Amino acid sequence: MMGSRQLEYFRAVARELHFTRAAETLQIAQPALSQQIRKLERQLGVTLFERNNHRVELTPAGAALLEHAERILSDIAAVEDEMRGWAAGTRGRIRLGGARGLTARLARLLAEFTEEFPAVEVELREMNTEEMVAGLGGGRLDAATVVRMPPEEEGRRLESLPLGEEPLVLITSVSAPLAGRYRVHVAALDGVDLVCYSPGSVIREIILSALAAAGATARIRFETREYGTARVMASVGLAAAVVPRSVAEEPGRPVSIVRLDPEPTWAPSLAWPAGRRPSPALAAFIDFAARRPDLASIGP
Numbered sequence: 001m002m003g004s005r006q007l008e009y010f011r012a013v014a015r016e017l018h019f020t021r022a023a024e025t026l027q028i029a030q031p032a033l034s035q036q037i038r039k040l041e042r043q044l045g046v047t048l049f050e051r052n053n054h055r056v057e058l059t060p061a062g063a064a065l066l067e068h069a070e071r072i073l074s075d076i077a078a079v080e081d082e083m084r085g086w087a088a089g090t091r092g093r094i095r096l097g098g099a100r101g102l103t104a105r106l107a108r109l110l111a112e113f114t115e116e117f118p119a120v121e122v123e124l125r126e127m128n129t130e131e132m133v134a135g136l137g138g139g140r141l142d143a144a145t146v147v148r149m150p151p152e153e154e155g156r157r158l159e160s161l162p163l164g165e166e167p168l169v170l171i172t173s174v175s176a177p178l179a180g181r182y183r184v185h186v187a188a189l190d191g192v193d194l195v196c197y198s199p200g201s202v203i204r205e206i207i208l209s210a211l212a213a214a215g216a217t218a219r220i221r222f223e224t225r226e227y228g229t230a231r232v233m234a235s236v237g238l239a240a241a242v243v244p245r246s247v248a249e250e251p252g253r254p255v256s257i258v259r260l261d262p263e264p265t266w267a268p269s270l271a272w273p274a275g276r277r278p279s280p281a282l283a284a285f286i287d288f289a290a291r292r293p294d295l296a297s298i299g300p
Contacts, residue, residue, distance in 0.1 A: 002043065004076055007069040009036045010048065014066045017056045067138065074139025081279045091119035092281030097132035097144030098124050099268050101203075101227050101244045102163075106145065109295040113288050120281045128225070130200035133158075136273055142282050143272040147202040160269035161290055167265050168206065170258040171230075171248045173237035179256035186260050190216035193239040195230040198223055203266060207242045210264045231255065 012022040013033070023030040041048050048062035058066065081092040098106050103126065110122055127135065127144070135141035136158060145163065170189070172179050178188065189211060196218075197204040211218055221239045224230055230241040235253035244266060248257045270289055272278060278286060289295075 002040065004073065006036060006040050007073055009033055010040060010062075010065065011069045011073065013037060013049065013056070014058055014062060014069075017058070019056065070138040070140060072139075075276070078142075078276070078279050081281060090117050090280050090284045092279050093121045093123065094279075094281050094285055095123050095135075095140065095142045096125070096285075097127045097135055097141045097146075099129065099132070099145045099147050100126055100225065101247055101266075102145050102268060104246075104250075105295065109289065109292065112292065112295055113285060116288065117281070117284055120284065122285075128198065128200045129202040132271075136271060142279070143270060143285065145268050146271040147266055147268050157274055158271045159274045160271040161286060163268045163270060163289075164293075165265050165267040166244050166246060167259070167263045168203070168242050169245050169248050170240055170242055170260055171234045171255040172240045172258065173235055174254055174256050176237060176240065176256065178240065178258055181256075181258050183259040183261050186210050186214035186262065186264075187216050189214075189218045189240070192218050193221040194218040195222040195224060195233045195239045195241040196220045197230070198225050201225075203242075203244075206264050206266060210260070210262070213262075228252075 009022075009026065012026050013019060016022040016025065019034055019037075020030050023033045026033065037048065044061075044065075046061040047059050048065060050057045050059055096106075106124065110124065114120065114122065125141075129147045132141060132144035132146050136144055146158075146160070170178065170184070178184060178192075194207075196207065222230075222233055224233075227243050227247040230243055231247060231250070231252060233239055234241040235255045242260070242264070245257075248255060270286065272282060272286065
């Protein structure tokens with residue numbers, strides 16, 4: 001039977017796609033690692049890696065095993081965390097994915113949470129929704145502030161706690177043609193130069209869907225993963241941007257804030273894997289977020 005050590009060896013090679021680097025990560029000799037991978041392939045009766053002098057690649061069977069290995073090793077780590085938690089009060093580690101635009105609120109929430117639960121270690125990684133959903137499914141994250149729950153995940157693979165709702169607004173430089181307007185129809189963005197967000201961002205999908213519904217086609221001149229970058233570009237007149245209202249109102253270079261009609265909104269949720277009992281640390285965090293909506297929720 002496969003053991004967890006074999007899966008750890010396999011996962012290291014699959015992540016690095018390089019036997020020497022994987023061996024260094026695992027702190028074992030490279031020949032011993034190669035021997036263990038060949039043994040695992042013989043046990044399973046499949047080839048997990050295609051090897052030649054220049055590269056190592058996962059086979060389809062290897063890609064399938066990697067998905068299972070990530071989940072199994074995550075489950076083992078969760079069991080260990082839970083047992084440590086039961087043995088010594090609420091303690092452990094939470095790997096948390098954070099939506100861009102929620103960083104300030106998450107920082108306040110985490111500061112209060114860690115003060116109440118000092119033995120819980122939280123690792124926060126900023127990601128887009130696509131990356132967070134993949135991380136939750138693959139066992140690389142314990143929870144995440146998902147911007148919009150994918151319909152195929154909601155109630156089936158993920159449980160969630162709503163964190164409120166906030167409008168998206170248009171920001172421009174103070175001298176742009178649309179500056180000074182209180183509200184404009186989304187159709188007014190037809191042909192307007194925009195800063196937009198990278199594929200995989202749900203905010204990008206919301207913006208493009210709103211434009212399409214209004215029959216508008218904006219010109220995406222710049223692409224970024226950061227709201228702060230979009231805000232700076234808009235402030236100097238390079239292009240307009242659509243951002244969460246809280247981002248538009250952050251301190252920084254002045255921008256003109258214009259509301260949109262119809263008004264697109266974003267509604268993040270704290271999500272975690274369904275069907276898997278949360279560790280004591282994660283259960284404490286979910287309960288804390290539910291008890292402190294003043295810290296966790298967006299919107300007024």
